[in-house]
Amino acid sequence: MGINKLSSFAAGILVASAITGAVYLSSSSETPSKATEKSAQTTAKTQLTKKEMKDRLANAGYVVQTKAEYDKNLTNARAKTQKGDASNSKEKTVNRVVFKVSDGMTSIDVGRLLEKAKIVDDAFKFSKDVEQKGIENNLRPGTYVVDSNMSYEKVISTIFKD
Numbered sequence: 001m002g003i004n005k006l007s008s009f010a011a012g013i014l015v016a017s018a019i020t021g022a023v024y025l026s027s028s029s030e031t032p033s034k035a036t037e038k039s040a041q042t043t044a045k046t047q048l049t050k051k052e053m054k055d056r057l058a059n060a061g062y063v064v065q066t067k068a069e070y071d072k073n074l075t076n077a078r079a080k081t082q083k084g085d086a087s088n089s090k091e092k093t094v095n096r097v098v099f100k101v102s103d104g105m106t107s108i109d110v111g112r113l114l115e116k117a118k119i120v121d122d123a124f125k126f127s128k129d130v131e132q133k134g135i136e137n138n139l140r141p142g143t144y145v146v147d148s149n150m151s152y153e154k155v156i157s158t159i160f161k162d
Contacts, residue, residue, distance in 0.1 A: 095119060096147035101159070107136045110159060119148055119155060126156075135160040 048056070054064045065073070097117035101110065107130040111123030120126045129152075130136050138160045146155045 094147055094149050096145065098143060098145045100143045101139060101141050103141055105139065105141075107131065107139060107160075110139065114146070114155070119146055119150075120152070130156060130160055133160075 057064045095118045097114070097119060099110075099113050099117075106127070108123060108127040111120060111126035111130075114120040114126060115123040127136075133156070135156075140161060144159050146158055150158070
């Protein structure tokens with residue numbers, strides 16, 4: 001009984017597939033070349049001229065420009081930005097750093113922190129200058145605030161208290 005049901009089901013699938021295939025193949029009355037010609041005619045009717053495309057895009061709020069116009073505008077914008085950067089370069093940027101000195105830190109450790117913060121140019125030179133003054137042992141744990149407007153001597157005296 002199980003085999004009869006399975007055979008009937010398979011036969012039904014086969015018949016349905018045959019009918020669907022026959023309908024599909026017989027309903028395509030146009031040949032592929034006719035369909036291509038028809039789509040080319042439809043495309044020709046819907047193609048817009050460049051002016052019509054620009055007008056439609058402009059009316060929709062888009063800015064339409066050629067590649068040459070775009071490149072020219074981009075070059076002008078870069079030139080203005082560089083000119084603005086040159087005029088702003090007269091203003092000095094002040095770097096301020098708040099850092100905490102903990103037990104066991106040395107003058108070179110402090111110099112590295114200050115070099116990262118762009119307060120001093122060279123951490124090793126900073127450490128050597130502190131050692132030359134003989135105040136490397138005056139470094140005490142705490143929180144210190146220094147900025148790039150301070151003189152080099154002021155930075156050293158702020159951190160290494162006499």
